[in-house]
Amino acid sequence: MQIQRSSSSFFSRNSGEQIWKGLMSVSNAGRRRGRGRGVNKKNYKDLNRGQIIGVGEKNFLWPGLNAPVIKGSEVVQHQELKQDPKYKENILKIRDQMERRNRTYVHPLERGWSSTKLLGKWIGPPDPIAGDEFVGFDTKVLVMKPIFYMKPNFGRTKKVSVLTVTGNGNGLVGYGVAKSKDVRTAINNSKNKAGQRLFRVELENNHTVLHDFYSRFGGTKVFVEKKPPGYGLSAHRCIRSICNVLGITDIKCTVEGSERNYLNLTRAFLLGLINQKNFQQMADEKKLNVVEFNESLQNYPIVRARPSTDECRTDKQIGANEILDFNIYVHDGKVKEQTELKPMHYTRNKGWTNYMKKWNYRKSRELVRINLIAKYGQLDSYLTIREKQRIETKREMARKSSQASD
Known part of the structure; x- marks a missing residue:
């Protein structure tokens, strides 16, 4: 069966x-x-992560793959770049980070404006052009935002817009804007555009601007103040990044109007730097001497520039409505918006009134000292002057009496 x-x-x-x-x-x-x-959760590693065409232990520039075919009016040639001996180690680190649940640790000096985001980070110099490398240059990312627009064939399309600024930290600076569907392509194109639009900015002692200035682009207004060494950068984070790239270390900047439009903010600040005038240009333009009164030097007058023709205008030649105040002249007649400060709570107390009465007679001591030194050459009060005059008159009378007795 x-x-x-x-x-x-x-x-x-x-x-x-x-x-x-x-x-x-x-x-x-x-x-x-x-x-x-x-x-x-996936239990495998993506071996393609971190690998880019033309990047490895030996780096190559491939026109049409990882570089544009034409830059400006020149055709990009295939060339070999610098070798990277630590390429394999970096790839292994990237693959090991995929297994970790926490975010990758970034050193505080390498972070951008917030955490591990790309904004405010250094991304290296622009790509070399015709074999010429950008030695000493570095680039910072200012803006990276998505842009959506409609097309009749493809409908709603997304692109990424990137704004970067590059410089050598010694007066050379340039900015560039690029858009692309790929983030890396947009960053690379923006960095290379910034390297092709460089211009020089004059600085005083390689640490601050030549003078205070006012600048505007669109709805953004910028008031910049020149500061002494050691003051630091007191400004908007976008302007601080431009100063780091440019080499400015001491400045104070106030922004009025639109602060979120970083492109207008960048243009306004760079436009003000370009339109700066040195003291000699101001003296030739006004045909007057440029004199500085510095508080750190007890307002001692220092002549910074004289007209090149050596002919200063007289009081009769100067018009009644002509602007002679330096601050109003360099700010183009504009004045910063003044905020009303409320009096502190302790000013209502009786103790504050008594303190001000005791301090009142000492308020002008420093000014009196300066005036006495300027007038008499030493610290003399009117009492000592009268005493000297009395002694001199006594000696003169004694001399005359002795001559009369003879």
């Missing part, structure tokens, strides 16, 4: 994917209770 047995079973009727799904999955009721949170 022959018995027929079916060879089909649960394992043969279902695919391996379905079997593993039944083994590893969680029911809907269990999922609502918070079970199975790490079930669907």
